[in-house]
Amino acid sequence: MTSYDPQKIIDIHAHLHSDLPSDPALRVKALESLLVEQGLVDPAAIDAWIDLYAEEIGPKRGAHVVARAWTDPAFKAKLLADGTAAIREFDYQGHATGHLIAVENTDTVHNVVVCTLCSCYPFSLLGMSPGWYKAAEYRARVVREPRAVLKEFGVALGEEVEIRVWDSTSELRYLVVPQRPEGTDGLDAAALAALVTRNSMIGTDLLKARA
Amino acid sequence: MSADDLSPLKARDGEPAFAEPWQAQVIALAAALVAEGRFSAAQWSAALGAEIRRASQAGAPDTTATYYQSALDALERLAQEQALTDATALAMRKAAWVEAYEHTPHGQPVELKR
Numbered sequence: 001m002t003s004y005d006p007q008k009i010i011d012i013h014a015h016l017h018s019d020l021p022s023d024p025a026l027r028v029k030a031l032e033s034l035l036v037e038q039g040l041v042d043p044a045a046i047d048a049w050i051d052l053y054a055e056e057i058g059p060k061r062g063a064h065v066v067a068r069a070w071t072d073p074a075f076k077a078k079l080l081a082d083g084t085a086a087i088r089e090f091d092y093q094g095h096a097t098g099h100l101i102a103v104e105n106t107d108t109v110h111n112v113v114v115c116t117l118c119s120c121y122p123f124s125l126l127g128m129s130p131g132w133y134k135a136a137e138y139r140a141r142v143v144r145e146p147r148a149v150l151k152e153f154g155v156a157l158g159e160e161v162e163i164r165v166w167d168s169t170s171e172l173r174y175l176v177v178p179q180r181p182e183g184t185d186g187l188d189a190a191a192l193a194a195l196v197t198r199n200s201m202i203g204t205d206l207l208k209a210r211a
Numbered sequence: 212m213s214a215d216d217l218s219p220l221k222a223r224d225g226e227p228a229f230a231e232p233w234q235a236q237v238i239a240l241a242a243a244l245v246a247e248g249r250f251s252a253a254q255w256s257a258a259l260g261a262e263i264r265r266a267s268q269a270g271a272p273d274t275t276a277t278y279y280q281s282a283l284d285a286l287e288r289l290a291q292e293q294a295l296t297d298a299t300a301l302a303m304r305k306a307a308w309v310e311a312y313e314h315t316p317h318g319q320p321v322e323l324k325r
Contacts, residue, residue, distance in 0.1 A: 021312065
């Protein structure tokens, strides 16, 4: 015989319809509220980070740096020699990027970036990292078989092209300077920046001029 | 080209960076704590790397959800190692939030009782 307990039904119903956040969301709230209360972290800094990195930056800053490198040989030389110093003039130097090394793709060298340990990434230039960048599959395979992984991203490279895989750390982040697409001679830096994709600056995309 | 032709990695290309707000909150909180000098970027990276490895060894699926779960585990662990908080305080505070949510009428801001 099944029992019918009206109060129990009401409780279950109330629970299903309550706005109780998920377990991880509650854990984050617990941790954050404790740290804020003790003055260990500034809630405004947390909000500012979310506004900036999750919503505003995207890969736009990196694209701007790449377009500048394509159009200004002196800047490009500086960027490749000392990335950290070169991007200082853009005032992008977020605490999330650490030391920056720019690596240039050429007809004979293709660069690709990974963080084998966790997911270190030049946030201040590229915004948040894509989901696949955080995947164990990418972190393991791009080191072992970069050519195959790149092919899966549509980057088919001839055997003559050397692939260099750069492993990021918390102190050292990489920016790939992709090759400037053919047929873009008449474009200014702003139009060029619009052609630069996030993946091209990680190394998993080759750029084309837009038709 | 159908979605089936895409490799699993490439197919994930269009995923949003965060599936839920708490995921952004975890990363933002970690970044803010690094900026305040409560621990270093290297310590955060090592803690996150260790947690990701642990999840992988435990057979967790290779998904973004697993990644952020690891980030939360790592941040809780590191905060305790750095004596910023402890397990009891975390558990009590979480229970207090559950209590607050369950006793706040719909549509009103949820606040902890003082």
